[in-house]
Amino acid sequence: MIMDKTSRNKKKTRDEILRATFELISDKGYLGTTTREIAQRAGVAEITLFRHFGSKERLFEEVLNRYSFLPRLREMIPDLKKTPLREGLITLGITFLKTLQEKRGMVKIMLSEVNIYPDQVREVYDRFIATLLDTLSGYFDSLIKEGTVREVDTLFASRAFLGMIYSFFLAEEIIKGRTLSDKNAEKTIAEFVDIYLNGMLNR
Structure with missing residues (x-):
């Protein structure tokens, strides 16, 4: 049960980061968007973003694959x-x-x-x-x-x-x-x- 809740929380965080990235890139472009802005929009620490995706490039790839x-x-x-x-x-x-x-x-x-x-x-x-x-x-x-x-x-x-x-x-x-x-x-x-x-x- 604890593991299930942890997995759900990780997925929710990941989804929020992807959604925030999509919204910001749609408004400001990839080049005009910073990882700090993405983290703020998603309501997470910037380090959390990197723990989930590793790099801004990898995050961009995931956004393309999802949206x-x-x-x-x-x-x-x-x-x-x-x-x-x-x-x-x-x-x-x-x-x-x-x-x-x-x-x-x-x-x-x-x-x-x-x-x-x-x-x-x-x-x-x-x-x-x-x-x-x-x-x-x-x-x-x-x-x-x-x-x-x-x-x-x-x-x-x-x-x-x-x-x-x-x-x-x-x-x-x-x-x-x-x-x-x-x-x-x-x-x-x-x-x-x-x-x-x-x-x-x-x-």
């Missing part, structure tokens, strides 16, 4: 494998877009500072992107194996799929400052998926 599209993608894949391809990709695309909308502040500020990240932080970011693409690539590999789609480079396919939605989000919601309604978002994603699956050639 990005990656955990949602991992949760979705088992159901996607049982869903018709077009329907599954539309669901995937809408979920990706909604995640970007929910995390707009973090996306916007990371976009502005990613090119000046120190090497260690850039490695964390690049590793996260690679994991995201590898995860979606694994889903596409399963589609090839079952004969649903033809053989393609699934990493390129993953980059193309996420890239078209990400670039649309940047253009509409970051640069132009618009917010799509759910109805317009679904229509847009469905159009993207149809072009993605069928191309533009008249067959």
Whole structure:
């Protein structure tokens, strides 16, 4: 019982630190946020932060793994494998877009500072992107194996799929400052998926 309570307390502390980090990075960026500020926001001592995560870079990596599209993608894949391809990709695309909308502040500020990240932080970011693409690539590999789609480079396919939605989000919601309604978002994603699956050639 004591061990269970200790474990729960550790998890609660860890969750509070991650939440505080996400909020501060969304507001001030990774470079503009200090571990002291994170600890104060989380209501813990700064040394406690380092006991849980070891370094600011490791904390950043954990925030990306928890608050990005990656955990949602991992949760979705088992159901996607049982869903018709077009329907599954539309669901995937809408979920990706909604995640970007929910995390707009973090996306916007990371976009502005990613090119000046120190090497260690850039490695964390690049590793996260690679994991995201590898995860979606694994889903596409399963589609090839079952004969649903033809053989393609699934990493390129993953980059193309996420890239078209990400670039649309940047253009509409970051640069132009618009917010799509759910109805317009679904229509847009469905159009993207149809072009993605069928191309533009008249067959």
